[in-house]
Amino acid sequence: MDRKLAAILSADVAGFSRLAALDEEGTIHALNASLDLIGEIVRAHDGRIFGTAGDGFVAEFASAVQATRCSVEIQRRLAGNPEDMPGDRRLEFRIGVNLGDVIVSGDDLLGDGVNIAARLQEMAPPSGICISGSVREHLYGKVPFALTSLGERAMKNIPRRISVFRVDWLQEALEGGDAGPAQGTGPAMPSPAPRFGRDQPSIVVMPFDNLSGQGDEYFVDGVVEEITAALSCVREFFVIARQSAFTYKGRFVDVHDLESELGVNYVVQGTVRRGGDRLRISVQLVDTETRTQFWSERYEGAAEDIFELQDRIAAQVAGAIHPAIRSAETELSKRKPPNSLRAYDLVMRAYPYLWGQSKATNERAIPLLQDAIAIDPAYGRAHAFLAWCYAQHLGYIWTEEPERDLERSLRAVEAAVGSIDDDPTALTAVGGALSHCGDQERAAAYLERALALDPNNAWAWARYGWVASYKGEPGAAERFERALTLSPADPLTFNMRMGMAFSLAMAGSLSEAVAIAREVVNKHPDVTWCYRMMAAWAAMSGDLKTARWAAGKLLEIEPHFTIERYLSRPVFRGVPQWAAQTAEGLRQAGLPER
Known part of the structure; x- marks a missing residue:
């Protein structure tokens, strides 16, 4: 041979x-x-x-x-x-x-x-x-x-x-x-050419300012390298190569000029300062057109742990910038006149409604996604989000016709899967939809693919945590913790916190789970499903006063709730023993059987 x-x-x-x-x-x-x-x-x-x-x-x-x-x-x-x-x-x-x-x-x-x-x-x-x-x-x-x-x-x-x-x-x-x-000595760029991601937001990580001695220069440059590499894994936006960014090192640059010179919408800037054995790193995200600062954060750590700190900063910056850019793009699309909307813009308009955690907001997202699909029938992400919307109807009991929404969600999944292999966000939406539909094995496969492409995707880590919980497997808490670390300002933080509480409840730490649920409902009193869990967990822990209070709040918002309907959710198929315990807790809380 x-x-x-x-x-x-x-x-x-x-x-x-x-x-x-x-x-x-x-x-x-x-x-x-x-x-x-x-x-x-x-x-x-x-x-x-x-x-x-x-x-x-x-x-x-x-x-x-x-x-x-x-x-x-x-x-x-x-x-x-x-x-x-x-x-x-x-x-x-x-x-x-x-x-x-x-x-x-x-x-x-x-x-x-x-x-x-x-x-x-x-x-x-x-x-x-x-x-x-x-x-x-x-x-x-x-x-x-x-x-x-x-x-x-x-x-x-x-x-x-x-x-x-x-x-x-x-x-x-x-x-x-x-x-x-x-x-030459400067970035002698030609007029910006269209990029691969021409319908995507674009970003550059600029050299950070070293506010300490020259001995820290290698670390400062290393932070920029790691953040650039981490952001490059996120397929939602186009990242300018590090070698282009470093041509600006050591000189003042107006971020507005970078819009034309590099063709970017957003700039990541930062400073690094060493004080004794401590390091302080500040990072901010700026819009190049308006010079508006969208997001900023400060990180501190021991100088002796510089490499571990560098990796952690890169992961957290990527995770935090992700929702910040998503929010900025959503606002931009809202300002566009209807006759200029494309499929991408329609999906951006749907974004805030996808995370609303209510039937009303979910139903506002659906027609926007359907319009995007009408413009581009092969738009995998639009199909994936549509699957997620129908699956949320099913998972949160917002539907009177669960079989219909199950069929719609699975149909949208199949329409999406052929064109989302390199889109972590769409893969996560499909994984989350399949999880709500009760297919945890297939859901795990899509979420693992999403995390292989984008290890800083907080939403994927959170949905991966729910999959572990619905399969009755250990490790769910660590996944939710990773999601919270990556995106502490995420609009779905409360969902991640409830995921942590759910994993604690399944492990027997019911009082801790109830405490987290109480914190969540105080901040988000209109999110119905948190009261369901809180009522069951409190009753299971013997705290009937709290259980009946949560049950009363639930019935105020959702007067037609029944235990039978709740247990019909597909997610309970993989954990029948836990479903039985939950049902008994809901009965003790005083909720109706059917």
Whole structure:
């Protein structure tokens, strides 16, 4: 069996099935024209296409540099291909490049070297390029574009985690970048080009100001590195590469100028100060257009724990900035006139209603999501959030027709799953919906995928905690604690706190659970489901006074509540013994059976 080292380029068209369904003949014509052009580009870079399948192809190169340069030229040439379709009909290829050992079988190549390239291609966004760490090692000083680390990723059927980098081919590397030095002293940027995430908010983490001695410079730069890497894992926004940001180091920059120079909506700024054996780090998030500060936080820790502190800051900043940007984008979309709304804007408008924890707010989100889907039927995130809305009707007993909402939620899940593999937020929505629908095993799979892509996703950690609770497994409390640490200002903090209380109650710490529930209902008196749990837990602990008070509050808000209806929730299927204990507690609290 012959083997050799080869650079493999794998590519396919993003959303090809959807495009073909809209215009089969036109799509096939555009595909053939694109593949003809690609064949010429591959040959010009001394490559060879050795496999084709439908809308994709696989090519071999003797050099990682040639393969990467070829992938960039393909994307650049296709962006202006006159045979391609305009707007939402445009063919956008995703490309993955790997350097590895392959098995030679005639004209074909096989093995992990090829398989990893295919997995990298699946991770790339439309018109995007992802490369492996083995390719990255050969590119130093040889390519003029920025390379952004996406961390180590688990890949299907690959026994080890693979380092993944994004090729920012629309933006050439600047002075001090990984690809080699550029001329000049400032960020001589061209006019901003459209980015991969052109419908996404964009952000840059600027070099932090060192308010201590020069000896702390390495730590200050390291914090910025870690925060940038952490934010790059969050697919909800586009993150400018570190090497671009560091061209501004040591000089004053007006954040408003960064809007045009880097094409960003938001800037992360910060300072670091050492005092004795203590470190203080301040971080803020600023809107580049209005210079408004959306969010700020201060972190303190022992200087001797600098590396642990650095990791913790990166995770917490990413977790906190995530909802801050989401909130800013929601407000921006509210200010847009209706005739300018796109599918993305409609989903942003739905955001505040998704977390309202009431039937009324949930029902306001549904038509917005349906309108987004009408504009873009393949918008996976809109389908995922729609599944979440119908599942909330089911989980919180807001529906008179549970079977109908179960069917609607599962139908929306199936509509979403084919196009959300790289969207942690949509994966979390699907996981949460499936959990409410009673399928905890499948829910766990989607939530684990979301956390593999975005380990700082507080909502995913919280839903993962609920899944553990509904399966009667240990570890739920740690997941809720992680969520609270990552996003202490999250609008769903009370849900995470109730999750902690639920895990405590299941572990027998009923008084602690009741104390947390009391704290939550004092702050959120209109969130009905907290009273249900509080009434049951208080009765189970022997505190009938509190149990009957909570039951009375519940019936004021929800006069038609019955224990029978409550126990019909699908989440109780996996914990029948706990369901029976809960039912008995509700009876002791004085709530009606049916």
